[in-house]
Amino acid sequence: MFGNQSQFKQQKYQQFEVxxxxxxxxxxxxxxxxxxxxxxxxxxxxxxxxxxxxxxxKQLIYNDMTRYVCCNGDCPCSGRMAEQSxxxxxxxxxxxxxxxxxxxxxxxxxxxxQRISNTPCDNCLIGTMIFCQYLACLCDIAACxxxxxxxxxxxxCIDNIAQIIWCSVCACMQTQHKVQLDARDKGQAxxxxxxxxxxxMQQAIPPPGVHGMYGPAPGSGYPPQxxxxxxxxxxxPQxGYPxxxxxxxxxxxGYAPQGYPPQxGYPPQxxxxxxxxxxxxxx
Numbered sequence: 001m002f003g004n005q006s007q008f009k010q011q012k013y014q015q016f017e018v019x020x021x022x023x024x025x026x027x028x029x030x031x032x033x034x035x036x037x038x039x040x041x042x043x044x045x046x047x048x049x050x051x052x053x054x055x056x057x058k059q060l061i062y063n064d065m066t067r068y069v070c071c072n073g074d075c076p077c078s079g080r081m082a083e084q085s086x087x088x089x090x091x092x093x094x095x096x097x098x099x100x101x102x103x104x105x106x107x108x109x110x111x112x113x114q115r116i117s118n119t120p121c122d123n124c125l126i127g128t129m130i131f132c133q134y135l136a137c138l139c140d141i142a143a144c145x146x147x148x149x150x151x152x153x154x155x156x157c158i159d160n161i162a163q164i165i166w167c168s169v170c171a172c173m174q175t176q177h178k179v180q181l182d183a184r185d186k187g188q189a190x191x192x193x194x195x196x197x198x199x200x201m202q203q204a205i206p207p208p209g210v211h212g213m214y215g216p217a218p219g220s221g222y223p224p225q226x227x228x229x230x231x232x233x234x235x236x237p238q239x240g241y242p243x244x245x246x247x248x249x250x251x252x253x254g255y256a257p258q259g260y261p262p263q264x265g266y267p268p269q270x271x272x273x274x275x276x277x278x279x280x281x282x283x
Contacts, residue, residue: 015112023115025190027176028183031122031169034176041178046171053095053102056174059181060109070094072105103170110180114190129169132162 035042045052061067065087070078071094083090095102110116118126139155180190 015108018112023111023117025115025117026119027116027122027180028188028190029176029179030119031125031172031176034172034179037179038175042171042175045174045178046167049103049167049170049174050095050099052174052178053099053106054091056106056177056181057091057095057102059178059185060106060113065091071098071101072109074105074108075101103173106177107173110177114180114184116180116190125169126173129162129165132158132165136162 029037041052057068057072058065066084068083068087068091070081070083070090073079075098081090081093111118136155136159139151139158143152143155183190
């Protein structure tokens, strides 16, 4: 789909580097307030996270499944899962088998597409969620190796806490994605100042006829309606050239300097000086 796979991987790496430095725009709603921005969708995300991830990925690529790539090209298997022949089946397998990666890939794609960076609060919530998952895993391993009943109960308690945090943060995250994609489809730009420019990924390019934040689709005419037309640049609109008063009269102190050329013609009287011989005359 992408032709040169090495070039595509290089582009993904460059986007990862730009994402680390931080884009200039921010999410329309922060992660901590996403549940209040759309409570019904947040509840749906908590109850059916896999289905929501499926719908959000389709919305990300403007419901054009010919643009679909497994995990948005973030994994080694991307582009090798027969996405072109059965994209719906591949996307369904992605959101159920690799659910965590599917949510992360959608988030990264939105960030790269709209130049969005996380807020410190977003990074804190996501980092806490990941930390709790690792802590629960380490406690399970320690309980398995030691055989201690007390440690096993502690690991089970930490695992429950980690799952609650994961479900709540993931639901808010997908709601945040939904709010951002809805704003994009309505032509609303993200908050903040534009960040470093980088060409969007192939999946992020709207299909023909879609008017998103990137403006009208190609072939719709240029310049767009309402764009200021160029002014007359010294050309007579009635066909004559140049217009009256062009070129403009020299300003005081400008070109040419006062007293130039000298009165009496050129060269000035008494030039060249007496006794001066050019190099040719000396020869």
